[in-house]
Amino acid sequence: MSEKTTRHSGAALLAIVLVSFVVLSLVSAVVMNIAWQALRVEAWQTGHIETKRLDYIARSAANAAAEALSSDAACFGPLTQVGITSVTKEIIDGDFKADLDITIKGNTSKAEITSKVSIDSGKKVTVKAVIDMAVSPKTITWSAGN
Amino acid sequence: MECGKLKRHGGLLIEVIISIFIFTIGILALTSTMLYSLKIVAQSRGVTVSEQGLINNAEIDLLNMTVEHDINFSPSGTSIASDIILMNKNDSSKTLLFNLYRYKLDNKKGSAMYVIKRRVSP
Numbered sequence: 503m504s505e506k507t508t509r510h511s512g513a514a515l516l517a518i519v520l521v522s523f524v525v526l527s528l529v530s531a532v533v534m535n536i537a538w539q540a541l542r543v544e545a546w547q548t549g550h551i552e553t554k555r556l557d558y559i560a561r562s563a564a565n566a567a568a569e570a571l572s573s574d575a576a577c578f579g580p581l582t583q584v585g586i587t588s589v590t591k592e593i594i595d596g597d598f599k600a601d602l603d604i605t606i607k608g609n610t611s612k613a614e615i616t617s618k619v620s621i622d623s624g625k626k627v628t629v630k631a632v633i634d635m636a637v638s639p640k641t642i643t644w645s646a647g648n
Numbered sequence: 649m650e651c652g653k654l655k656r657h658g659g660l661l662i663e664v665i666i667s668i669f670i671f672t673i674g675i676l677a678l679t680s681t682m683l684y685s686l687k688i689v690a691q692s693r694g695v696t697v698s699e700q701g702l703i704n705n706a707e708i709d710l711l712n713m714t715v716e717h718d719i720n721f722s723p724s725g726t727s728i729a730s731d732i733i734l735m736n737k738n739d740s741s742k743t744l745l746f747n748l749y750r751y752k753l754d755n756k757k758g759s760a761m762y763v764i765k766r767r768v769s770p
Contacts, residue, residue: 515663522671529678536685540692547696551703551759558706559762565714566746566766567735572717578735578742586742589734593762595750604733604744642714 556619556627559593559600561644564617564631567604571613571633572640581608593619611636699759706751706761719768725749730767745769 570577578586585607593600605616613633620626632643709723729748736742745767752760 515660515667518664518667522667522674526671526674526678529675533678533682533685536682536689540685540689544692548758551699554703555761558710559764562710562713562762562764563733563746565710566744566764569717569719569766570744578744579739586736588744589737591731591733593748595728595748595760595762598760598762602733604735606735644714 552621552625553627555598556600556621556625557629559602560617560619560627560629563602563604563619564615564629564644567606567615567617568631568633568642571606571615571635575610575613575635578606581606581610581613583607583609608633695753695756698753699756702751702753702759703761706763709749710763713763713765719766721765723749723763723765725751725761725763 567578575581585605588602588604591602593602600619600621603618605618607614607616611634613635615631615633616628617631618626618628628646630645632645634641634643705724709721709725712718712721713723726749727747728750731746731748733744733746734740734742735744746764747767749763749765750760751763
């Protein structure tokens with residue numbers, strides 16, 4: 503009777519420890535999975551927003567140049583296939599710094615504006631706008647360039 | 649002999665109580681971690697919604713500028729600089745005047761978006 507009681511007691515203790523271990527492992531796995539997914543989403547969001555930030559600068563800069571060209575085709579000098587190249591403009595605000603370059607190629611009937619924005623990390627965004635100067639009102643075709 | 653058996657039974661009860669106590673501490677620690685995670689996720693949701701609203705504002709302004717080409721259009725962002733771009737490396741008189749607008753959430757670092765708008769007067 504005494505031996506039987508001892509064996510039974512050991513099994514109960516072992517079962518409690520094992521079940522506890524399994525439950526704790528499962529709960530830990532769930533918590534770690536949630537944290538990992540949250541980190542992944544955050545990393546994706548940060549990268550995505552940085553690209554969007556550069557894209558807006560590139561698009562709005564190309565649009566500003568397109569507006570100027572629409573009002574006066576020779577406002578930046580005669581349009582040629584060699585192209586007009588801007589001096590690199592630094593866009594600075596606090597810790598943020600980006601370099602903006604604009605190139606304009608073409609002739610009196612069609613002009614292609616290329617706006618490139620880059621940051622120190624190497625990330626860059628290029629936007630192209632082709633203005634058809636021969637039609638009225640002038641039409642602009644937008645595309646993402648490389 | 650009877651006394652010895654009773655001692656062993658008491659020992660088992662203490663072992664089980666200690667096991668349950670340790671298990672409870674572990675569960676409480678994990679529960680508080682999960683609650684903290686949920687709180688962070690809820691806060692993150694609020695910031696993401698605000699940030700998306702900000703991006704929408706910048707996008708709408710950019711679309712207005714692209715479609716309307718209205719020089720008098722005033723973007724909803726904050727004007728932070730009036731500057732020029734020297735458009736022709738061979739001719740420094742050829743410039744593009746612009747205002748730089750910023751769209752930013754006050755409570756989140758790195759949320760700023762920038763839009764350039766052409767201006768005609770210095």
